[in-house]
């Protein structure tokens with residue numbers, strides 16, 4: 167594999183080989199006010215060598231706790247963690263390898279740099295424990311600083327740097343000892359939006375070039391889809407779905423994942439035994455295939471819905487139009503306008519290209535649904551295939 171400039175800079179005799187991570191039946195409970203809070207429920211996961219797995223989920227779902235178990239800052243009550251050939255946690259056999267013996271590095275949201283030490287000393291810090299000649303150490307520090315494009319900042323102190331620069335330095339510090347596993351806990355969330363996108367792209371490039379095994383925590387779906395080789399969506403201490411970004415985005419396995427990944431619009435589909443389909447109580451003939459019956463939830467992203475004035479006709483072969491909606495508000499957003507529509511129990515958000523925006527608030531409207539861009543879930547929240555009428 168051509169490792170590129172960054173990869174070449176980090177390659178060498180003492181390269182820690184990226185390892186495979188295997189987590190088996192991990193359980194973690196905290197004691198809080200004499201109550202026990204079960205935070206990780208029987209988690210099992212394999213992260214392949216050189217993979218960047220993203221843990222995605224809302225606040226409090228256990229992402230950080232899982233990272234802390236991997237690095238050794240938390241002791242799980244049950245389960246096993248193997249890093250390559252090494253078992254670092256085996257609760258049953260009372261195996262617990264201390265953090266400094268795991269060869270795992272972590273990058274935090276708040277950079278966690280020593281303010282009184284120059285950048286070079288910060289980056290050299292994790293190398294201290296290793297008996298390494300000063301000369302080699304200096305060379306390594308300069309290498310990793312160059313990799314994150316901060317070679318010129320070696321003699322500055324962290325408080326003299328911007329947030330983006332500080333985060334690059336903390337990434338360099340984590341990479342300096344060539345860890346077998348790199349953990350990143352919301353590393354970009356303290357940065358402003360543009361810088362976040364810029365650093366995200368650089369991180370992706372760096373991962374491609376160096377090929378480290380990484381676990382990256384975020385609650386930002388865009389970041390997860392952009393960075394992950396796979397994305398693991400978490401809910402209340404369990405995995406809802408683990409898959410490639412495209413899979414998770416286009417085929418969210420559960421309604422929870424669909425909602426979390428932007429399909430926030432929800433409508434109720436009822437299909438009677440005689441095949442009559444209604445959406446939020448409005449009949450929609452020909453929407454479902456013959457023989458498909460029951461109660462379902464439909465999920466759509468904003469850009470997958472359309473809206474037109476009530477009673478209008480559109481030359482459109484794919485869409486089914488559902489009447490009985492009212493336009494509440496139109497929010498211009500540059501190249502498109504967000505239309506807020508109420509239809510029975512649903513509040514819907516519809517993105518319409520600015521060029522088509524001729525609707526006024528308080529107008530009666532109809533919602534257009536293209537079955538190819540509608541996700542259908544059963545009453546247990548599981549994705550349903552093969553429901554649409556063949557057109």
Ligand SMILES: Nc1ncnc2c1ncn2[C@@H]1O[C@H](COP(=O)(O)OP(=O)(O)OP(=O)(O)O)[C@@H](O)[C@H]1O
Nearest residue numbers: 196197198205224225226227228229230231232385
């Ligand atoms: N030391 C602790 N003692 C008690 N409860 C804890 C402790 N650490 C975490 N928790 C609880 O465990 C749950 C999961 O926390 P965790 O920090 O892992 O979530 P998270 O998904 O990383 O959230 P966030 O995105 O907000 O960081 C939360 O309910 C939290 O309050």
